[in-house]
Amino acid sequence: xxxxxxxxxxxxxxxxxxxxxxxxxxxxxxxxxxxxxxxxxxxxxxxxxxxxxxxxxxxxxxxxxxxxxxxxxxxxxxxxxxxxxxxxxxxxxxxxxxxxxxxx
Amino acid sequence: xxxxxxxxxxxxxxxxxxxxxxxxxxxxxxxxxxxxxxxxxxxxxxxxxxxxxxxxxxxxxxxxxxxxxxxxxxxxxxxxxxxxxxxxxxxxxxxxxxxxxxxxxxxxxxxxxxxxxxxxxxxxxxxxxxxxxxxxxxxxxxxxxxxxxxxxxxxxxxxxxxxxxxxxxxxxxxxxxxxxxxxxxxxxxxxxxxxxxxxxxxxxxxxxxxxxxxxxxxxxxxxxxxxxxxxxxxxxxxxxxxxxxxxxxxxxxxxxxxxxxxxxxxxxxxxxxxxxxxxxxxxxxxxxxxxxxxxxxxxxxxxxxxxxxxxxxxxxxxxxxxxxxxxxxxxxxxxxxxxxxxxxxxxxxxxxxxxxxxxxxxxxxxxxxxxxxxxxxxxxxxxxxxxxxxxxxxxxxxxxxxxxxxxxxxxxxxxxxxxxxxxxxxxxxxxxxxxxxxxxxxxxxxxxxxxxxxxxxxxxxxxxxxxxxxxxxxxxxxxxxxxxxxxxxxxxxxxxxxxxx
Numbered sequence: 001x002x003x004x005x006x007x008x009x010x011x012x013x014x015x016x017x018x019x020x021x022x023x024x025x026x027x028x029x030x031x032x033x034x035x036x037x038x039x040x041x042x043x044x045x046x047x048x049x050x051x052x053x054x055x056x057x058x059x060x061x062x063x064x065x066x067x068x069x070x071x072x073x074x075x076x077x078x079x080x081x082x083x084x085x086x087x088x089x090x091x092x093x094x095x096x097x098x099x100x101x102x103x104x
Numbered sequence: 105x106x107x108x109x110x111x112x113x114x115x116x117x118x119x120x121x122x123x124x125x126x127x128x129x130x131x132x133x134x135x136x137x138x139x140x141x142x143x144x145x146x147x148x149x150x151x152x153x154x155x156x157x158x159x160x161x162x163x164x165x166x167x168x169x170x171x172x173x174x175x176x177x178x179x180x181x182x183x184x185x186x187x188x189x190x191x192x193x194x195x196x197x198x199x200x201x202x203x204x205x206x207x208x209x210x211x212x213x214x215x216x217x218x219x220x221x222x223x224x225x226x227x228x229x230x231x232x233x234x235x236x237x238x239x240x241x242x243x244x245x246x247x248x249x250x251x252x253x254x255x256x257x258x259x260x261x262x263x264x265x266x267x268x269x270x271x272x273x274x275x276x277x278x279x280x281x282x283x284x285x286x287x288x289x290x291x292x293x294x295x296x297x298x299x300x301x302x303x304x305x306x307x308x309x310x311x312x313x314x315x316x317x318x319x320x321x322x323x324x325x326x327x328x329x330x331x332x333x334x335x336x337x338x339x340x341x342x343x344x345x346x347x348x349x350x351x352x353x354x355x356x357x358x359x360x361x362x363x364x365x366x367x368x369x370x371x372x373x374x375x376x377x378x379x380x381x382x383x384x385x386x387x388x389x390x391x392x393x394x395x396x397x398x399x400x401x402x403x404x405x406x407x408x409x410x411x412x413x414x415x416x417x418x419x420x421x422x423x424x425x426x427x428x429x430x431x432x433x434x435x436x437x438x439x440x441x442x443x444x445x446x447x448x449x450x451x452x453x454x455x456x457x458x459x460x461x462x463x464x465x466x467x468x469x470x471x472x473x474x475x476x477x478x479x480x481x482x483x484x485x486x487x488x489x490x491x492x493x494x495x496x497x498x499x500x501x502x503x504x505x506x507x508x509x510x511x512x513x514x515x516x517x518x519x520x521x522x523x524x525x526x527x528x529x530x531x532x533x534x535x536x537x538x539x540x541x542x543x544x545x546x547x548x549x550x551x552x553x554x555x556x557x558x559x560x561x562x563x564x565x566x567x568x569x570x571x572x573x574x575x576x577x578x579x580x581x582x583x584x585x586x587x588x589x590x591x592x593x594x595x596x597x598x599x600x601x602x603x604x605x
Contacts, residue, residue: 007276016268023275030282037290062289065238069282072245076275079252083268090261 016087016094020080027073031066038062111151111158112167112180112233115190116243118147119226123219130215137218138205144222145198148229152190159187159585166235179296181235184585185435189232189363192439195566196354196446197225203450203559204347206552207457211345217257224250224351228359237285237372238295244281244327244360248274251356255344266336266343273336277326284319287312301372313373320368321382328361330420331390334413338397341412342405342462346453349405353412354446358438362416366423370590375426383424388518391417395525404452404462404537407529408445411488414522415441421519422503423590427510431587433502440495440570444487447563451481454552454560455537464536471538474551478538480564485534487567489527495570 007026013019038059088094122144130137158165165182201221208214227247234240252274256267289295291312292303304313322333329337337357341349369375369383394414401407419441422434454477455470456462471478487496500523507516551557 019272023272023279026276026279030279030286033283034286034289037286059293061295062286065295068238068242072242072249072278075245075249076252076271076278079249080268080271080275083252083256083264083271086256086259087264087268090264 014095016084020077020084023080024073024077027069027076031069031073034062034066034069110167111155112165112182113169114151115148115155115229115233116226118151119144119222119229123222123226126215126222127219130218134214137215141201141218141222142198142205145194145201145225148194148225149191149198152187152194155182155190156187158182159184178239179235179298180233181298182233183589184587185363185367185589186232188435188439188586189359190229192442193225193228193232193355193359196351196442197221199559199562200347200350200354200446200450202562203350203453203556205555207347207453207556208345210457211257217254217345220250220254220257221348221351223247224254224356228355231359232363235297236295237288237297237300237368240297240364241278241281241285244364245278247356247360248278248327251348251352254348255340255352257345257348258343263343266339270336270340273326273333277323277333279323280319280326281323284316284323287316287319291316297367297372301374304373317369317373317379320365321386324361324365324368325386328357328365328416328420329390329413330361330386330416331393331413332386334390334394337413338406338409341409341449342403346405346449346456349408349453350446350449353409353449354442357412357416358419358442362419362423362438365420366590380424380426383420384512384515387417387419387421387424388515389417390414391421391522392518395522395529399525399529399532402464404455404464404467404533405449406462407464407533408448408452411526411529412441412445414526415445415488417522418500418503418519421515422499422506425503425506425510425512425515427506428587429502429509430506431590432584433499433506435586437496437499437503440487440499440567443563443566443570444484444494444496447480447484447560447567448488450556450560450563451477451484454556457552457556458550464533466543467537468543469539474538476551476557476560480560481538482534483564483567485530487570489530490523491527493571494567496567498571 007022013022038061084094122140126137126140130140159182164184167180167182169178169180201218204217204221208217211217224247227243227245227250230243231240231247234243252267252271255270256263285295288300291307291310292300294300294303326333326336341353344352365383369379373379391414394410394412394417398407398410398414401410415437419434419438422430422437425431425434452462454474455467458474458477459467459470461467483494487494490497490500500519504516504519507513507519
């Protein structure tokens with residue numbers, strides 16, 4: 001649902017900043033989904049200790065993976081914002097309907 | 105004696121190290137980036153030839169990072185297909201880095217260029233050697249982020265616009281991939297590709313597999329610029345500096361798009377009839393639409409970019425056929441296309457370097473002033489159009505024969521048609537750019553510097569002798585192991601677990 005919201009944002013909005021926000025939202029949606037995949041009912045944190053016997057723990061692997069994917073997301077967003085700033089310098093607008101010198 | 109499988113992580117490590125050194129000291133010493141950049145790519149090329157040799161003599165190698173046992177640890181796998189892709193990537197990277205010595209003089213910060221360039225190479229090598237699906241995604245993102253920055257390198261209006269478009273589309277593609285990986289993980293609870301293949305083979309086909317396949321086709325299709333997802337490519341490729349266009353078109357879309365597509369569909373999910381027809385239809389669409397769009401272009405690099413889409417179509421068609429001959433043809437065309445398309449982009453860069461324009465209508469008669477550029481680009485044009493003695497002819501011939509053998513006469517027809525149209529559009533390029541009357545304003549034009557010539561001549565030589573790769577003995581070493589990997593399909597798992605650790 002959140003993913004669709006992000007995609008909608010990317011496809012429909014005309015403002016560059018809003019497109020970037022859309023990507024960020026979609027990214028968080030995937031990350032959140034990944035965490036939820038690992039959730040077990042009434043699970044506890046996956047910490048290994050000798051005293052307590054572990055019965056029901058959440059899957060720790062996706063948490064590590066999501067951490068990585070958040071970092072990747074950060075890099076992409078930074079890149080996008082940097083490009084957006086330079087675009088604003090050159091074109092003086094954030095509206096993509098006015099930035100269309102290239103025909104795809 | 106160090107185990108031979110220790111060479112696998114070096115492909116990523118050496119290029120990362122090169123990028124690191126350049127970014128630290130390259131700013132102060134002007135000559136450092138050139139030297140280190142070229143040495144790094146040369147070492148990588150040497151290593152990949154060594155890797156190819158070990159594949160032939162010893163079989164598949166597996167390296168577990170941090171000595172964790174499979175399937176828990178991260179595995180790096182070196183098999184026939186990997187070695188094949190490594191050679192392609194590093195060969196192009198090497199010639200491109202020679203070329204950039206002179207070409208990148210025009211830009212101010214050369215060290216940034218080399219840092220990003222080596223990061224991109226590290227990402228691509230990583231994608232190819234990774235045996236773990238999440239690591240594949242991480243390396244894919246490293247290569248993509250470096251390429252976003254490289255497309256925007258000129259920081260002019262067009263570059264920025266193209267880079268923005270490319271970044272948005274490509275990151276949406278990555279999101280689809282990540283979502284696909286999440287679904288696969290939740291279904292199989294493993295990330296190792298070999299293990300995943302085993303588990304998927306045990307469970308019967310379900311809706312999740314179909315959903316994941318669709319997500320992967322969208323994600324990798326965006327990365328490989330197959331036709332419904334191709335909109336970013338004709339903008340991004342012409343806007344990047346010429347060496348980077350050569351890298352993007354020559355190897356980036358292949359290692360990020362096609363290699364991953366083959367690896368996941370053939371070795372993990374397992375190919376079946378609907379999937380292979382989807383691949384063939386997408387391939388044919390890209391092939392035909394790409395070439396039709398290309399024929400009307402007047403911008404040299406934009407024309408080449410549309411041809412990339414069209415040639416990628418051939419590769420996907422060949423691989424989608426699924427017959428041994430089709431796969432060999434597809435992979436062979438992948439290699440050939442890397443060589444001649446990089447060469448053409450380098451040529452276009454040379455013309456731009458000398459004359460300052462990319463518009464074909466403004467050129468003319470450059471053959472007399474730039475003999476080496478025009479000869480090499482003639483060779484590359486003939487290869488891409490499929491004129492007999494050159495490498496492009498053989499691979500297209502194999503793909504078409506394979507299509508006819510598999511009773512897909514329609515696809516074969518479209519392949520022939522696209523080939524003829526390619527010939528037509530390159531006749532146009534040669535006529536307007538290099539032959540005909542020399543215009544007055546180009547009478548002062550000089551041939552490009554020494555290093556750019558070397559890079560172009562190396563690639564042109566490979567184009568000429570490329571057809572020789574089909575001679576049985578060489579074929580055994582070069583193409584056969586790669587296509588065998590795909591044919592073995594989901595047996596991949598057993599091979600990886602048995603591999604020399």
